[in-house]
Amino acid sequence: DVKVTQSSRYLVKRTGEKVFLECVQDMDHENMFWYRQDPGLGLRLIYFSYDVKMKEKGDIPEGYSVSREKKERFSLILESASTNQTSMYLCASSTLAWGKRSGANVLTFGAGSRLTVL
């Protein structure tokens, strides 16, 4: 019954390494999101995508990039990992266009990927 799958639950990387975090959803959702979650700061939006090959910056995009080549897959890329990118990364997806008055604009989250950068 898994709907949003993140490829790695735990990763340990070294400073300067390139890191790929993969997310796949099987609900045919249009929108996909990457958040990071840190104690005292809550969930902060990094990037999101509302269609294939489309991407929009969130609130903290610096140091990250994303790729959405297929509807079901949204990848987060850290070009050169740094210690301040040590965090829990959460992928989410949702359906329907924003602006519609519907409770269906609900995010479904993956289990998260805990990244440690040494």
Added chain:
Amino acid sequence: GQNIDQPTEMTATEGAIVQINCTYQTSGFNGLFWYQQHAGEAPTFLSYNVLDGLEEKGRFSSFLSRSKGYSYLLLKELQMKDSASYLCAKGGFQKLVFGTGTRLLVSP
């Protein structure tokens, strides 16, 4: 900005009622969401309010006042399994912005 404020931590006793408040900036508002997150797990959707008033869903209710930029989540008949973080999130254009969450500890 998108300031969303909620208390950091609350404690309550099993069987009691607890109210978790959330305030937000009213500009660009498109709905108010509440999510529950148990430790080490993903957030899960609890409720959504876009109009003023109270929405009841079993033991959980959520209230919204758009003019005041205020919402609360009401949990009744608390159970131990309700110990979790509760995240308030404001819907805006294309995205949700989350508060830092309220950690609720339910004791016997």
